[in-house]
Amino acid sequence: MTNQQEEMKNEIVLDVDNLRESLSNEDIHSFRQEYLALHPYDRAIFYEKVDVKLRELMYFYLSPKELAEIFETSEIEEDEYKEFLQEMDTTYAAEMISYMFVDNAVDVLKELDKAQVVSYLTLMDKEAAAQIKALLHYEEYTAGSIMTTEFVTVSENSTVRSAMTILRSEAPSAETIYYVFVVDDHHRLTGVVSLRDLIIAYEDTLIRDIMNDRIVSVLVSDDQEDVARTIQDYNFLAVPVVDFQQHILGIITVDDIIDVIDEEASDDYSKLAGVSTMDTFDKNSFSAAKKRIPWLIILLVLGMLTANLIDLFTETISQVALLAAFIPLIAGTAGNSGTQALAVAVRGIATRDIEDESKFKLLLREAGTGIITGLVCSIFVVGLIFVWKHEFIIALLVGAAILVSIFVATISGSFIPLFMHKMKVDPAVASGPFITTLNDVISIIIYLGLATAFINSL
DSSP states (O other): OOHHHHHHHHHHHHHHHHHHHHHHTTOHHHHHHHHTTSOHHHHHHHHHHSOHHHHHHHHHHSOHHHHHHHHHHOOOOGGGHHHHHHHSOHHHHHHHHHHSOHHHHHHHHTTSOHHHHHHHHHHSOHHHHHHHHHHHTSOTTBHHHHOBSOOOEEETTSBHHHHHHHHHHHGGGOSOOSEEEEEOTTOBEEEEEEHHHHHHSOTTOBHHHHSBOOOOOEETTSBHHHHHHHHHHHTOSEEEEEOTTOBEEEEEEHHHHHHHHHHHHHHHHHHHTTOSOOSSOOSSHHHHHHHHHHHHHHHHHHHHHHHHHHHHTHHHHHHSGGGGGGHHHHHHHHHHHHHHHHHHHHHHHHHTOSOGGGHHHHHHHHHHHHHHHHHHHHHHHHHHHHHHHOOHHHHHHHHHHHHHHHHHHHHHHHHHHHHHHHTTSOGGGSOHHHHHHHHHHHHHHHHHHHHHHTGGGO
16 A cells, blocks of 8 residues: 555544544534535445444434435445434434435335335425325336436427526436436427537527437336346436336436346345345344245255165165265266356346347257266266276266266256246246255266166176
């Protein structure tokens, strides 16, 4: 770390200490002067880190509108919203929520009990409450649930001069002004014009002459993941949300989509890991265990199936005890191979790299991959076992079992998520632990089945 970086770090620490001291001394003037001079993100970090007593002082020193900016910027975990709001006076909290952008206010209220939501909506400004209510009824994880109604529209028959007047008037409350959406007399979306186009156009030019009528929009019922993909594909800052008759209902901005991408990635990763959810970092062991136990119980039941299978082949193992030594090797290799294929398939489905016409090609490719990797691993293990135990027949048996197990595991790791996707089930549910345990069962059947078939040669 350079001297300049150290000085900057010390300066930040000093600012935090000064802010704490100003709060503790109830020096409202010094606190507001230093605190409001900070970047909104730094304000949010300070708010989250201080203890309850200091936060309660902040509620006296900051207006609801100023606190709303903190809630807009902060990365408060979903389970902490209720905790922070309970620290505030109910009327203060309601007013603070009303100052937030509508989509963000809805996100906060969705984490609260129904009685609390009703209480806040009753206390806040009627216009803000009406906008929030309009979004609360949309199904979760759809475009409607994450859109905002704070955007700018102009008539296609208006001039650039009148459009700029509307823009100046509505800009303070709009979430973004880089796109101005154009509507007809029935409020149907007919085009979009960028702020740049408005600035460089002559004032008497009609909006319909400079607007882009090739609109990319999303339906209010579209899945949020599809919306995220649309914004990613077109590099939009915002995308309009319409109903089936092309009436514009709201917009979704790129900052909300970043949250969606993070949420979806976390969800898929948690399912692949066999955990119910990993949206938040668990603060205690009980909470973490509660999320992991269901999957572990399911996997234990499948594990009992594996143990029962081994029990069925007890006679084979008792005749050649060395066979038991290689069960973990074969099961583990098959499980790893299946998990690799699963990761490729799930990622392809998530990114839509796998289209309907290429799924068969994917299975063929994975089958070829399974044969090649199986052959290489089987040749390698045959050589190792022969050098180690000088048992060529057993080495061949283990090698054959690994070849077949890897091939089957690779096919199952690809086919299962593709099949689940076809059946409209989240393919991430075919998690790594599930595929691994399933391939354990398959590989043991293959290995001990081959051993039983050729027991006289061992």
